[in-house]
Amino acid sequence: MSKHIYKDICEEFRFQAFYNKHSKDLHNFLYYKFGEQISPKDKTQEAFIKLWENCKKITPEKVKSYLYSTANNLTLNEIAHQKVVLKYTKIKPINYSNESPEFLMEENEYREKLQKAIANLTEPQRVAFLMNRVEGKRFKEIAEILDISTKAVEKRIYGALKKLRKEIDGI
Amino acid sequence: MKKEDLITKWLDNNLNSQELEAFKELDDYTELIRLDNAIKRFKPNHFDTDSELEKLNLSLKNRTQKQNNWLKPLLRVAAVITICFGFYYFTSNIDTSIKTEIAQKESISLPDESQVILNAMSTLTYNDNNWDSNRNLDLNGEAYFKVAKGEKFTVNTTSGSISVLGTEFNVKNRDDLFEVICYEGSVKVESELHSKILKPGERFLILDNIFIKDLTVIETNPYWINNESAFKSMPFSQVIAEFERQYNVSIDVNNINTKKLFTGSFGHDNIDVAIKAITIPLNLTFTRNSNKISLKRE
Numbered sequence: 169m170s171k172h173i174y175k176d177i178c179e180e181f182r183f184q185a186f187y188n189k190h191s192k193d194l195h196n197f198l199y200y201k202f203g204e205q206i207s208p209k210d211k212t213q214e215a216f217i218k219l220w221e222n223c224k225k226i227t228p229e230k231v232k233s234y235l236y237s238t239a240n241n242l243t244l245n246e247i248a249h250q251k252v253v254l255k256y257t258k259i260k261p262i263n264y265s266n267e268s269p270e271f272l273m274e275e276n277e278y279r280e281k282l283q284k285a286i287a288n289l290t291e292p293q294r295v296a297f298l299m300n301r302v303e304g305k306r307f308k309e310i311a312e313i314l315d316i317s318t319k320a321v322e323k324r325i326y327g328a329l330k331k332l333r334k335e336i337d338g339i
Numbered sequence: 340m341k342k343e344d345l346i347t348k349w350l351d352n353n354l355n356s357q358e359l360e361a362f363k364e365l366d367d368y369t370e371l372i373r374l375d376n377a378i379k380r381f382k383p384n385h386f387d388t389d390s391e392l393e394k395l396n397l398s399l400k401n402r403t404q405k406q407n408n409w410l411k412p413l414l415r416v417a418a419v420i421t422i423c424f425g426f427y428y429f430t431s432n433i434d435t436s437i438k439t440e441i442a443q444k445e446s447i448s449l450p451d452e453s454q455v456i457l458n459a460m461s462t463l464t465y466n467d468n469n470w471d472s473n474r475n476l477d478l479n480g481e482a483y484f485k486v487a488k489g490e491k492f493t494v495n496t497t498s499g500s501i502s503v504l505g506t507e508f509n510v511k512n513r514d515d516l517f518e519v520i521c522y523e524g525s526v527k528v529e530s531e532l533h534s535k536i537l538k539p540g541e542r543f544l545i546l547d548n549i550f551i552k553d554l555t556v557i558e559t560n561p562y563w564i565n566n567e568s569a570f571k572s573m574p575f576s577q578v579i580a581e582f583e584r585q586y587n588v589s590i591d592v593n594n595i596n597t598k599k600l601f602t603g604s605f606g607h608d609n610i611d612v613a614i615k616a617i618t619i620p621l622n623l624t625f626t627r628n629s630n631k632i633s634l635k636r637e
Contacts, residue, residue, distance in 0.1 A: 188392070191386070213391070213395050
């Protein structure tokens with residue numbers, strides 16, 4: 169881990185730089201982990217507010233893990249393990265006439281199955297898998313964000329894929 | 340290459356072109372791509388770092404403002420309390436002051452039932468507050484004290500301070516004179532240069548800045564409280580000054596030597612008798628014209 173020449177991030181510009189680097193990842197992390205009904209944006213903001221208020225007490229090496237665990241705890245406090253629901257972004261069909269009702273129905277069914285399967289993944293699996301698939305993040309990046317080894321990321325993602333396919337296709 | 344490895348590499352976006360071809364040959368290829376495309380649509384809401392940062396800064400600012408809002412009423416309360424305390428402190432520290440005029444005597448009971456008799460032309464100042472724990476008063480002039488037992492009792496004068504625990508004593512602090520006589524108990528007298536503990540009947544005297552040693556009295560309380568001024572080897576000027584304080588007159592001494600010592604007394608009731616009492620022993624004559632008395636050597 170790189171050595172930090174400053175002792176905290178209470179300086180505004182440091183805090184902002186830190187925000188720019190980590191806020192989006194944190195937001196997405198919360199979304200993958202808890203779903204959209206916890207409003208990941210609010211939780212992200214709350215976590216950063218907490219971080220700012222306590223900035224003097226946190227050494228630079230611990231800032232990131234503090235941020236993630238704070239956001240995590242804030243969210244856990246709020247939800248009593250609700251079912252995770254991820255919003256499926258509907259893409260407007262380019263041309264209605266091109267798709268038969270049959271095809272649309274099949275697509276709908278597939279989507280529902282997938283949604284359920286994703287919700288059934290374990291939290292760590294879901295987070296790593298969606299970071300990888302939705303955002304196209306590579307294993308190494310994910311490992312850095314989650315503070316785990318690349319091998320563990322690979323395991324989680326591959327495990328998630330297997331589980332999904334099993335639930336959808338019965339393979 | 341094994342199928343599993345290919346899929347893992349594909350997941351990590353790490354396939355080279357050869358491997359990609361092999362991957363496309365897999366039975367699962369279509370299924371995987373379909374799944375992948377579907378998953379890609381579980382996108383989180385767009386997170387615009389810049390605008391979110393702005394919002395964050397705003398709420399951080401509001402937070403500090405909120406603290407201010409909470410601070411303001413508190414400051415108001417604090418201000419009121421401060422004013423109340425200030426007022427209390429100010430009023431509780433106003434001193435009680437008693438002043439006597441020419442020919443006037445005043446008997447005072449202090450809060451602890453100590454008695455003070457104030458001779459003419461004197462001022463006594465004390466503070467009611469904390470009297471029990473801090474018996475402290477200022478005297479300018481002459482007074483006789485009968486102090487009730489209790490905490491340390493201190494009389495401050497311009498010439499020195501007298502402290503006792505419970506006793507009877509007289510303090511006379513006039514122009515060039517500082518005299519303390521102890522009648523009962525013991526009295527500690529501290530002036531700038533001299534300090535002495537007096538036993539009953541002992542007298543502490545500083546006259547014209549000169550400390551006079553080993554003086555005693557035999558009476559058990561000062562004459563003046565019985566309306567008589569008595570002097571023992573006192574300069575005549577002191578006698579005249581006291582006479583002027585007891586009778587509202589001004590005395591013209593002309594060229595009489597006022598340093599001459601006088602022993603004797605005069606009463607406070609009858610000026611005609613009194614003036615004779617201080618003039619005859621020194622072979623002086625006087626002429627009186629209403630409030631003016633002129634002395635002359637015979």
